[in-house]
Amino acid sequence: MRLLYVDDEDDIRAVVDFALEDESDIDLALASDGPQAIALNASFLPDLILLDVMMPGLDGPATLQCIREGAINAAVPIAFITAKVQREEVAHLRSLGAVDVIEKPFDPLALPQRIRELFGKKI
Amino acid sequence: MQAPQIPENEIARLQSLCALNILDTPAEPGFDRITRIAQALFNVPIALVSLVDEHRQWFKSRQGLEATETPRDVSFCGHAILQGGVFVINDAKADPRFSDNPLVTGPPFVRFYAGAPLVLADSSRIGTLCIIDHEARELSAAHRELLIELAFVVSEEMDRRTQSDILELYRAEQQRLQAVLDTVVDGIIAIDGKGSILLANPATARLFGFTLDEMLGHNVKMLMPQPFEREHDQYLRNFHATRKPKIIGSGREVTGQRKDGSTFPMYLAVSEMIRGDDSHFVGVVRDISEHKRMERMKNEFISTVSHELRTPLTSIRGALALVLKKSGHLLPDKSLQMLETANRNSERLTLLVNDILDLEKIEGGQLEFEFSSVDLTKLLAQAVTANEAYAQRLHVTFHTVLDGAPVLAWIDEPRIFQVMANLLSNAAKFSPPGGRVEISLAFPDAGFVRVQVRDHGRGIPEGFRSNIFGRFNQADASDSRQRGGAGLGLSITKAIVEHHGGHIGFDSVMGQGSTFYFDVPLAPAKPEENRALTSHSVLICEDNADVAEILRVLLEQEGIGSDIAASAQQARDRLAGKHYELMLLDLTLPDMDGLSFLKELRADPTQNGLRFIVISGRAMEGKKNWRGDALAVMDWIQKPFDEARLTQAVSNALRSGRRAHILHIEDDADLLLVSRGVLEEACDYDSASTAQDAMVKLGLRTYDLVLLDLGLPDSSGADLLSAIPPQTQVVIFSGSEPAQHIKERIAATLSKSSTSNDNLLNTIKHVLRKKARPIQE
Numbered sequence: 001m002r003l004l005y006v007d008d009e010d011d012i013r014a015v016v017d018f019a020l021e022d023e024s025d026i027d028l029a030l031a032s033d034g035p036q037a038i039a040l041n042a043s044f045l046p047d048l049i050l051l052d053v054m055m056p057g058l059d060g061p062a063t064l065q066c067i068r069e070g071a072i073n074a075a076v077p078i079a080f081i082t083a084k085v086q087r088e089e090v091a092h093l094r095s096l097g098a099v100d101v102i103e104k105p106f107d108p109l110a111l112p113q114r115i116r117e118l119f120g121k122k123i
Numbered sequence: 124m125q126a127p128q129i130p131e132n133e134i135a136r137l138q139s140l141c142a143l144n145i146l147d148t149p150a151e152p153g154f155d156r157i158t159r160i161a162q163a164l165f166n167v168p169i170a171l172v173s174l175v176d177e178h179r180q181w182f183k184s185r186q187g188l189e190a191t192e193t194p195r196d197v198s199f200c201g202h203a204i205l206q207g208g209v210f211v212i213n214d215a216k217a218d219p220r221f222s223d224n225p226l227v228t229g230p231p232f233v234r235f236y237a238g239a240p241l242v243l244a245d246s247s248r249i250g251t252l253c254i255i256d257h258e259a260r261e262l263s264a265a266h267r268e269l270l271i272e273l274a275f276v277v278s279e280e281m282d283r284r285t286q287s288d289i290l291e292l293y294r295a296e297q298q299r300l301q302a303v304l305d306t307v308v309d310g311i312i313a314i315d316g317k318g319s320i321l322l323a324n325p326a327t328a329r330l331f332g333f334t335l336d337e338m339l340g341h342n343v344k345m346l347m348p349q350p351f352e353r354e355h356d357q358y359l360r361n362f363h364a365t366r367k368p369k370i371i372g373s374g375r376e377v378t379g380q381r382k383d384g385s386t387f388p389m390y391l392a393v394s395e396m397i398r399g400d401d402s403h404f405v406g407v408v409r410d411i412s413e414h415k416r417m418e419r420m421k422n423e424f425i426s427t428v429s430h431e432l433r434t435p436l437t438s439i440r441g442a443l444a445l446v447l448k449k450s451g452h453l454l455p456d457k458s459l460q461m462l463e464t465a466n467r468n469s470e471r472l473t474l475l476v477n478d479i480l481d482l483e484k485i486e487g488g489q490l491e492f493e494f495s496s497v498d499l500t501k502l503l504a505q506a507v508t509a510n511e512a513y514a515q516r517l518h519v520t521f522h523t524v525l526d527g528a529p530v531l532a533w534i535d536e537p538r539i540f541q542v543m544a545n546l547l548s549n550a551a552k553f554s555p556p557g558g559r560v561e562i563s564l565a566f567p568d569a570g571f572v573r574v575q576v577r578d579h580g581r582g583i584p585e586g587f588r589s590n591i592f593g594r595f596n597q598a599d600a601s602d603s604r605q606r607g608g609a610g611l612g613l614s615i616t617k618a619i620v621e622h623h624g625g626h627i628g629f630d631s632v633m634g635q636g637s638t639f640y641f642d643v644p645l646a647p648a649k650p651e652e653n654r655a656l657t658s659h660s661v662l663i664c665e666d667n668a669d670v671a672e673i674l675r676v677l678l679e680q681e682g683i684g685s686d687i688a689a690s691a692q693q694a695r696d697r698l699a700g701k702h703y704e705l706m707l708l709d710l711t712l713p714d715m716d717g718l719s720f721l722k723e724l725r726a727d728p729t730q731n732g733l734r735f736i737v738i739s740g741r742a743m744e745g746k747k748n749w750r751g752d753a754l755a756v757m758d759w760i761q762k763p764f765d766e767a768r769l770t771q772a773v774s775n776a777l778r779s780g781r782r783a784h785i786l787h788i789e790d791d792a793d794l795l796l797v798s799r800g801v802l803e804e805a806c807d808y809d810s811a812s813t814a815q816d817a818m819v820k821l822g823l824r825t826y827d828l829v830l831l832d833l834g835l836p837d838s839s840g841a842d843l844l845s846a847i848p849p850q851t852q853v854v855i856f857s858g859s860e861p862a863q864h865i866k867e868r869i870a871a872t873l874s875k876s877s878t879s880n881d882n883l884l885n886t887i888k889h890v891l892r893k894k895a896r897p898i899q900e
Contacts, residue, residue: 009434015441018449054430083433086426086480087491088743095761105437105473108445 001119002027004046006037006063007081008055012104016050019108026115034058034066042072048118050102053082053093061096068097079118081106125220127201136247137177143249143285146174146181153280154184157252161273162186165266167254169231172277173200173238174250183250188231197224199255203238204248209267212236214259235260237267239274244282252277310408316401318342318355330389330410332382343406348380376411387412422483429480436476440469467516478615485618492622495771496646497536498529499572503562506543514551514560521547524563530572531646538619539643545612546576546639553580553637571625571642582633591629592617616641621881624888647774660704661685661773664694664720665738666713670762674707674738674769681770683777691715698724703733705757705776710739718745721756734776738764783827783891785809788817788843789856790836794875798830798856801880805888814838818846826851828870828891833857841865852890856883 003026005016013030020028029044031037033055041049049067053060064078079100080093093101100118130136140146154172161170169187173180180200181192195201199221203210215221215233226233238253252274262270304311310327314320323338331338331346338345344355374392381387390409395402443466451459507521514521532539550560558579565573583591592613620627620641631637661678663685665671671687678685686701688694691712697703706724710717717739724730737745738760746759757776760769783806789795795810802808809826811817814837821829821843829847833840833855840857844865847853855861855872870890873883 009438011438012434012441015438015445018445019441022449083430083437085429085433085477086484091761092743095763104433105440105469108441109448 001025001048002029002044002046003115004029004031004037004040004044004049006031006034006049006055006060007052008032009052012052015108016111019111020115023112026112034060034063037063038066038070041067041076042070045073046076048099048115049076049078050081050115051078051098053080053084061093064096064098077118124197124223126196127198128205130205130248132247135245136249139243139245139247140174140176140249143281144288145183145281145284146176148183150184154277155186157273157277158184158186161252161254161270164269165237165254165262167235167256169255171253171255172241172250173198173253174241175200175204180250187255190231193226197226199226199233199236200238200251200253203251203253204240207240209237209239209262209270210251211262211267213261216259231255232257234258237262237270239267239270241274241278241281243278243285249281308409311405312338312343312346312408313396313403313405314343315403318344321403327408330381330408331379337382346379348378348386374407379408379410388415425479425483429476432472432476436469436473440466440473443469478612481615485615492535492538493768493771494533494535494623496531497534497539499532499534499539499564499574499643500525500527500530502536502540503543503564503574506540506547507562509540510544510547510551513548517551517554518556519551519554519558519560521551522559522561524561530564532572533644533646534623535619539623542616542619542641543574543576545616546574546641549612549639550576550578550580550637554578555580565640568642570645572645573640573642575638575640577636577638579636582635583629583631583637584633588629588631592627621885624885626885626889660702660777662694662697662703662706663687664691664706664712665709666690666711667709670709677766677770678773681774683773689713691720694720698730698733705734705736705773707736707738707773710737710741710745718749721749736760736772736776738762738769783807784824785828785830785887786811786817786820786826787830787856788812788814788835788840789830789832790834791832797880798883801884802887805884806891814840814843817843821846821848828852828854828887830854830856830887833859833861844868854886854890 003020005013005028007013007016007030010032013032017028017030020026029040029046031040035058037049037051038058040046051060051063055063058066060080060082064080067076067078068074077099078097079102080098081102081104082089082093083104084090084093085103090101090103100114102114106114158170158172161167167187169185171182171186171188172184173182175195175198177195179192179195180198182188182190185191199210199212202220212218212221212233213235215224215227215236221227221233224233233255235256235258236253238251240248241250241252242248252270254270304324307324307326310330311322311324312320312327313322320338320341320343323335325335328335328338333345347355374390376388377391378386379389379391388411390411391406393404393406396405397403443462447459447462447466451462454462503523503525507523511521547560547562551558554560560579561575561577563575563577565575567573617627620643623643625642625644627639627641629637629639661683663671663674663678665674665687666689668689671689675685675687685707686697686703688697691714694706708717708721712720717737721735721737724733724735735756736758737756739745740762742759742761746756749756758772760772785802785806785808787795787798787802787808787810789798789810790812792812795812799808799810806827809820811820814835817835825848829851831840831843831853834857835843840855841862844853852870853868855869856875856878857873858875861869861872871886873886878886
């Protein structure tokens, strides 16, 4: 399965990369901003996108909207990754059509399992 | 000798005399001139202005006499003030009333006495103008008239002084009050029963940008924005009709409008001022814009900090966990240990960041809860598993004592999980190495389940017990380093449990350990499959026919009947024809803005018991802008809605039902005022200050709960118990303990000396909740 992870924080991308490097069933691509994510969605054709919410320029929700309005892989399941953990913030993110909202800081050891569950549920 | 009688109006007379403030003052030329004239005119050695107070006569002016006063019982003047005209004794030696009087037998050797009473404007006779001779003589009718005329001059002078004194005092008082009104920082404004402004101070004018002239005589609505302005008339009418206050008697945050139309948040406290038959209202107004701004900044700051901390934490925690997992085995022991320490502390930091955010929300009253039916045993097992690793590190073991049967509780699952985790980690933290922590369930009260966590630690020191649920509290400062945690956990835990209507507490024995427990409500029994519709108690106010129908069917599946109104007008018609408990309200209605409609219904006294759930695409926006009372709206649900969330909210709202009616029987007016303030938000509060008053009130309606003082002026409160119907709960709120034989009838006992406002409110809620949900066997 193909996973696209989008986050403007280099350190967190590195952590995710490290966390998933041994997972042979997960094919990972990384993007550091919204435009790159939109481009990779069309070329890499991920089965799932994990999308950071707070990013400079095009933020997570705006990126999601662009992908939904695009012509290629527009219906890809997207889960938000966010440090905004208050209930109404999480509820708002869900209402935008995210399949899941993963709160930061997340447990990197539990991440592969969580990703597989999302695949299993939606694909 | 005969002592003078006491006049009938003695008390009033003495009051008038005192009010003159003339007793024991120095001589004054005006009065002395008159006594000199009298001395010469009547050709007597002695002339006096004598004032008769309680025990003596005192001379304001005297000619021919050294003494300044004599006892009242030997005085001639004491007799003279008993009658209207001149009191004359031609020869005291020949008069049996005076012949042995010491003033006759000794100095000043009175033989002749004539005294004309001094009569004040209020007709009290405070003393005399009198003349005395050492020889017996008579007083001609013309001289009597003259003496009365002179006495009149003295009285008039005294009256004049009183009036100018009073005026002076009044003016000084007036100036003092005015100075207070003029300089006080808060706005003070008085209105009559119709809302016309009678008085306003300069601060009010400044606050609202009007001049005083522009405000006086105008309706106070000029200071309120729509729709409060519209509500206000209705409100005053309601208050006059029902005496049910909304703001009156307490204070709250409202919105004010300045002359230029701009609005600002203000704190308004209103009291009723009854003058004769009219009731007026006095409001104290404070601009809280700055306060609000600070509060907002603080919230934003905390939210930002919490967010900003999370990002680096994600990297740190992630990096540490991964290194430990993937390369831990390659590291020297010492390095591994250091990395584990770092990892553990990054986890702690994460918890702390969560705690700070939670605490902030709890304090702001913004913590939101989503209740559902949850198997507590399962949740408890999860909490134990989640904390086991931590306990193992401390060499502590968890032992769960459960019989395996599910126990359904009505809780917010993640929050109660948080509570359990907090108690479990605390128990582990304060256990000795090798210690054992026992977890069990109990059912202490009908409708509630208790979770108990018992440790065998050193116990809680006596001095620390009272504030264990406070913030940043650990038994001693060194604990926070040794044992971890900032001491926020228990205060959050307590707030969460109390939000469930539950109670948290502990028992502790020094050296033996502590048991912490909390009670949460059991879930209501499931409705039966083919149950008939309970009643048509829900009104769906929604203009989209499809959505309305979906809602109706959803409710029907839950056994709840409902009607549909497609506009505000249709809803009004429906409400006029039938009683509804709950309205599901869309904010976009064809004929009216939903929030305005909500406000209109809230102001309608006939719809007092109606509750609301707002279901709208604009629910979150509406919630932000809703300035009405928070309790009116049970829930705000954003469209598109989650079906489970909706049905849960509806059954929640229906279950909590109407507002409970409480009668508080208590003779202390101050305490009643406080209780009203505390309880009014949660229930319809009524009070009685005597047993008799209470009997009348109990006869007029059925109360859900009676809050009873045992020491009433006209009866012992315990005697009232027989007048309270059996379905009504009784809570004793008194200075004395209830007698053993009445304890059975009592749901709870509170002691006046040790009950905080929160405590009172929680106990009442607790008792009412127990009643609302009897256990179904």
